[in-house]
Amino acid sequence: MAKRVIVVGAGNAALVAALAASDAGADVTVLEKAPRDQRGGNTRYTAGLVRFAFDELAAVDELLGNNAATSGAVTVEPYTAETFTNAIMQTSRGEADPDLTDWLVSESQDVLRWMKGHGIDFEFAQYLTTAEGGKTVYRNGLVLQSAGGGEGLTAMEFAAVERAECEIRYGTAAIDLIRDDIGGIVGVRIRNDAGYTEDLYGEVILGCGGFEANPEMRTRYLGPEWNLVKVRGVPYNTGELLDAALRVGAATYGHWADCHAAPIDVNSPKQGTLETGERTNRTSFLFGLAVNEQAERFIDEGRDWAPQNYVAVGKAVLKQPNGIGYQLFDEKVADLLDPRYGDATVYQADTLPELARRAGLDPEKFARTVREYNAAVDDLVAFDSTVRDGKATRGIDPPKSNWAQRIDTPPFRLYPFTGGITFTFGGLRIDRGARVLDAGTGTPIPGLYAIGEMTGGFFYHSYPAGSGLVCGSVTGRAAGAAAAAAALRGATTAAALS
Template sequence: MKSYDVVVVGAGNAALCAAISARESGAEVLVLERAPKHKRGGNSYFTDGAIRFAYNDLDDIRKLIPELTGEQAGKIVMPTYGTEDYYQDLMRVTGGESKPELAEQLVNLSYQTIRWVKEQGVEFELNYSNQSFEKDGKYQFWGGLPVKTKNIGMGLMAALFSRAEEIGIDIVYEARAIELKKEDQRISSVIVEMLEQTIEVNTSAVVLACGSFEANEGMRKKYIGEEWGAAIVRGTEYNTGDGLTMALAAGAQPFGEWSGCHAIGTDYQAPRVGDFSKPGDIFKKHSYPLSIMVNQEGHRFVDEGADFRNYTYAKYGKEILKQPGHVAYQIYDQQVRPMLRKEYNLEEATYHKADTLGKLADQLPVNKQQFLETIEEYNGAVMEGNYNPTVKDNKGTQGITPPKSNWALPIEKGPFFAFPVTCGITFSFGGLKVSPNAEVLDENEQPIPGLFAAGEMVGGIFYGNYPGGSGLMSGAVFGKLSGNTAVSYIQAARTVH
C-alpha cells in the first residue's frame, strides 16, 4: 500500500471531520475502518443527530437551516444559548471536572465548526419533536439543543462519506489498526490487519478517532465495574478500545474518567449491540422526567425531575444498572401519555398497559404491595403549582425521598403505562490526554510527534455526565482540529528537514 501524509483510524463523525479537514489542507489521507462497509460509521451512525452548539439567536440557527421561512420563524420562541451558557452547562453537569482548556475549545469553536460541517454537505433541521413544546400557537424550544442533522445519524454519516469520497480521501474497510510504529521518536507507520494479512502503512501523522472501549466487555468490567458486563451496547460492536491500546503502547498518557461512561435508560428488549438494520436512536426512553421510575422491589431510586433530560439521561442509565435485575419501569398515566417523545410510539417500544394501577402491577415482576404504596406516597406528596414541561416548573414533591423536583403530577388517570428499561452504554469517558489542538501527550505532558486524537478518545471533557448533543459536537470540533493540526505538524517537520 502506498504511503500517506495522514492516516485516520476510525470512520465516524470525528474521524471523517479529521480526514476532510486534513484533505482540505492538501494532505493525502487514508481512512482505516475496522467494520465492513455496510456497518461503517461507528457510533455516529446510531445517534438521533441532535448536536449542541452555542448560538446567539434564531438568526444564527437560520444560517444552518436557510429553508426556514419567515412565517415559520415567527412561530418559534428560541432562547439564546451563548458560549457562556454552554460552558456553564458543561461544568454544571460534570461537577466542575471538565478541563477548562478542552471545554473552552469545544464551546468556543462549536458554532464555527457547525457552519463548516454544513459546508461539507451535512443538512440540519429543527428538533421540534424532542426539544420543543407547542404553547399558544408557538413552538417553545428549551434545553440548548434545538438542531439535529437531517435523517439522524444516517444522514450525518452519508453526507460526510459522500464528501470524503468526493475530495479524494481513500477509505479501506475491514482494516483493523493494531500498532503504531515510530522512527526517531516520531510516528512513522501503522500496522494493519486486513484481508487475513498484516500490512504496514507508512505515514507522517496518525489521527486516532476509533471510539472508546464500550463494546469490550472485559475492559468495561475492568475499568467501570463488574456489573457493566450486563450493559447493552447501544452503538457499534467495533469500539473495543483498539485506539486506546495502541496509543498507550506508544507512550500516550491515559486521561479522564476511565471509571465513567455515558449510559442511558433504553428499552429492556433492545438488541445487545447496535443493529445496523434499525439505525437511529430508536430504543431509548427519554420522557422519564414526566414519569416516576420504579425498580422490581417497588421503590423509586432517582429524582426523575431533577433537570431537563438533556442533563440527566447520560448518568441515569448507571442508576438503572444498579437496580435488581438491571431493570426499572417508567410509569405514566393518561395525563402525560400524549406528551411522550416519539420513540414511545414506535413498534419497537416495549410496554404494559392497564386500566388500574393494580392490574398494571400484576403484569410486572415487581413487589406489588410496595409498588402501589410507592405510587400512593408519591401522589400524596405532589405539591400544587402550574405544570409546564417547557421550563423547570418547580412543581415538585414534599416529604418523600428521593424527591421529584419538577413536573410532578399525581398518577391517577387511567389507562396506566409501564415501560421497562435497562442500561445501555454509549461510550466510556476514559481517553487520552490531548492538548487543546488535539495533540496526544505523553507522561511528561509533551506531544508525541505525529499522533493526534479526536472524538471519544479525547479524555478530560466528560465526567459522570454530559450535556446532550455534546458528543457529536466534540467529535466535530476535535476532528476538524486534529486534521488541521496534523497537517501543520507535517509542514513544520518538512521545513525542518
Template sequence: MSENYLYETDVLVIGSGNAGMCAALSARENGADVIVLEKASKKERGGNSAFSAGTMRFAYNGIEDLLKVVPNLTKEEIVNTDFGTYSTEQFIEDLIKVTQSRTDMDLANILANESLNTMVWLRSKEIRFVPIYGRQAFKVNGKFMFWGGLAIKIVGGGSKLIQTLHKSAVEGGIKVFYDAQATSILHNDGGVYGVELKINGKTVRMKSKTVIIASGGFQANTEMRTRYLGPNWELAKVRGTRYNTGDGIRMALDIGARSYGHWSGCHAVGWDFNAPEYGDLAIGDGYQKHSYPFGIMVNATGQRFVDEGEDFRNYTYAKFGKVILEQPGQFAWQIFDQKVVHLLRDEYRIKQVTKVKAKTIEELAQKLDDIDPTGFLEYIKKYNEAVQLEVPFNPNIKDGRGTVGLEVPKTNWANTIDEGPFEAYKVTSGITFTYGGVRINEKSEVINTFEKPISGLYAAGELVGGLFYFNYPDGSGLIAGSVFGRIAGENAAKFAITRTEEVKV
C-alpha cells in the same frame, strides 16, 4: 514506494465515524493526502455516530446565528418559534455543572467557542440541519418554545451524517479502507510514521507522516468495561457499534500517551430491556426511553430510586443508565398515566418496545414483570399524596412542581399517577461511550506522560479524555467530535506538509 508498505500518505486516520471523517476532510482541504482505516465493513461503518439521532449542541446568539446553520428556516417557523439563545458562556457553564467542575477548561473553551463555526463548516460539507420540533420543543400559547440549550439536529440523523461525510471524502480523493483493523502505531525516536494493520486478516503496514486516532471508546469491550467501570457493567447493553473496543486508546498508551479523564465513568441511558446486545442500525436510538421526567421510575421493590425531575432530560439522561444498572435485576419500569402520555417522545411508539398497558393501577401492578405488586401499590398511594398539586405543571421549564415528604423527592414535573389507562415501559442500562481516554492539547496533538506532544500523533472523538465526567449535556458528543476532528485534521496536515525529515524505520 518502499516494498515494506502497502501505501504511503501524509495523514492516516484510524476510524471513519464523525470525528474521523471530519479530521480526514479537514486534512484534505488543508492540502494533505489522506487515507482512512475502518475496522468495520462498509455496511457497518461510522462507529457510534451512525447510531446517533444527530442532535448538535452549539452556541448561538439568536436567530441570526441559527440562520447560518439552517438558512432555509421559513418565515412561519421564525414567527411561531422561540428558539431562545445559547451563549458560549452557557455552554461552558453546562459542562462545568454536569461534570462537577472537572471538565478540562482548555478543551471546554475550545469546544464552546468553535462550535458555531464548526456547524457552519459542516454545512459546507453538505450536512443539512433542521429544528428539533419533535423532541426539544413544546407548544405554549400557540408558539413553539425550545428548552435545554438544544435547537438543531442533522437531517436524517447519524446515518445520514456518515453517508454525507463519506460522499464528500470520496469526492475529495480520500481513500477509505474497510475491514482494516489497526493493531499498532509505528513510531521511533523521531515520532510516529505509520500504522500496522490487518486487512481481511492479512497483516500489512502503511506509512504516513502523521496519524489521527478517532476510533472511539472501549464501551463494546466487555473485559475493559468491567475492569474500569466496575461490577455489572458487563451486563449493560451497548447502544451503538460493536467495533469500539478501545483499540485506539491501547495503541496510543503503548507508545507513551498519557491516560486522561474519567476512566470509571461513561455515558449510559435508560434503554429498552429487550434490546439486542449491540445497536441496531435499523432502529438507531429508538430503544432509548427519555420521557421519564414526566412519569416515575420504579425498581423491583416497586419503589422510586432516583429524582426523575432533577433537571431537564438533557442533563440527566446520560447518568441515569448507571443508576438503573445498580438496581436489583438491573432494570426499572417507567410509569405514565393519561395526563402525560401525549408528551412521550417518539421512541415510545416503535414496534420493538417492552410495554404494558392497563385500565387500572391494580391491573398494571400485576402486569409489571419482576415487580413486587403490593410494594408498588403502596408506593403509588404514598407518591400521589406527596405531589404538590397547587403548583402549576409546565413541561417547558423547571416548574418546581415537586413532592413533599418522600425519601426520594421529585423536584419538578410531578404528577399524580391516577388517570388510566396507564402505560409502563421496562428499561435497563444502555452504554453509549466511555469517558476515559488519552490527553490532547489545543492542536489535538496527543500528549505523552511527560506532558509533551507525541510527534505526528493526533486524536479526536470519544477516545479523548477530559471533557466529560459523571455526566454529559445532550448533543455534546457529535459536536466535540466535529470540532476536535476538524482541528486535528488541519494541524496534522500542516505538520505533514512541513515535515521534511525522513523517519528512519
C-alpha cells in the same frame, strides 16, 4: 514523498479530520474496521443532535439555510457560550478541563458552519423539544440535528470524503502504532478482514472511539457491573488503539472509571444495531414515576430536564435488582411522551394493581408506592410541562422536584427499561491542536493525534446531550489541519534532503 495522513476510524470525528486534512492538501487514507455496509461508527446510530453556542437566531438560520428561526414560526431560545460552558461544568461536577471546554464551546458554532460548507445539512432537532401556544420550542442548546439524523450525517460525510478523493479502506483495522527511533509515530500496522497485515506510513489521527464495546476493558476500568451491560452503539469500538497509545507513552486524561449510559427499552438488543439505533431511548421519565422490580422508587424523576438527567437515570437503573426499572405514566401525560415510546415494550391497564400484575410486580406494594407518592404531591403548585415548574413532592424520599402530578387517570402505562452504555469518558490527553501528549514530558508525541471519543478531559460523570458530535467535529477539524501541515512539512524536508 510521504505527505499522507492516516485517519483511524470513520465516525464523525474521523471523517471531519479527513476532510480538514484533505482541504490542507494532504493525501488521506481512512481506515474503517467495519465492513462498508456497517460503516460510520456510533455516529451513524445517533439522532445527530448538535449542541452549539449562539447569541443570535440568525446563526441558526444560517445553518438551516432558511429563515425558520428568525421568522417566529417556532420559538428558539438563544444559547450563549456561558450557558454551554456552565452545562459542561455542571454535568462534570467542575472536573472538565477548562481549556478544552473553552475550545469546544468557542468553536462549536463555527465548526458546524464549516461542515455546512462541506455539504453537511442541518434541520431542527426532532426529539427533546416542547410545545407552547401551538409553537415548537427549542431550548437548552438542543436546536439542531444533522439532516436525517445520524444516518443522514454519515451519508453526507462519506459523500464529502469521497468528493475529496480520500482513500477509504473498509474492513481494515489498525492494530498497532509504528514508532521511529526517537519516539515519534510514523504510521500504523493494519489488518484487513482476510487477516493480512501491512504497515502504512504517515501522520496518524486516532478517531476510533472509546472502549465501550470491549467487555474486558469495561470491567478493567469501569468495574465488574459493566461487564455484561447492553451496548447502544457499534461492536467495533474496542479500545485496542488506546492500549497501543499507552504502550508508546501517551498521557491519559479524563474520567476512566466512568462512562455515558442512557435509559433504554428493556428489550433493546445486547449489542446496538442500525435498525434500533437511538430509537430505544426512554427519556420521558420526568413526567412519570420510576420504580424497580421491588416496586420502590429509586430516582428523583423530575430533578431536571431529561438532557441534564438521563445519564444519571441510565446509571441508577443499572444499580437496581437485575438492572431493571419501570416508568409509569397515566393518560394525562400520554401526549408528552417522546415519540420513540411508540415502539416501546409496554404494559397497560385501567387499575394500578392490574398493571402491576401484568408486569410481574407486587400489586399491593406497587399501589402503595403510587399512593404515597400521590399523597406527597403539592396540589397548590400548577403543573407546567414547558418550564421546570417546581411542582415537587413533600416528605418522601427520593423526592420528585418538578412535574410531580398525581398518577390517577387511566389507562396507566408501565414501560420496563434498563441502562445501556453509550461511550466511555477516559481517553488520551491532547492539546488544542489535538496532538497527543507524552505522559513523561507533557509535550506532543510527533506524528500522533487523537479526536472524538478517543480523548479525555471533556466529559466527566455525565454530559450535556448533543455535545459528543460537536466535540468530535472540533477536535477532528484541528487534527486534520495539524496532521496535514506536519505531513506536508515532512514531505518538503524529505524532498530537500534527497
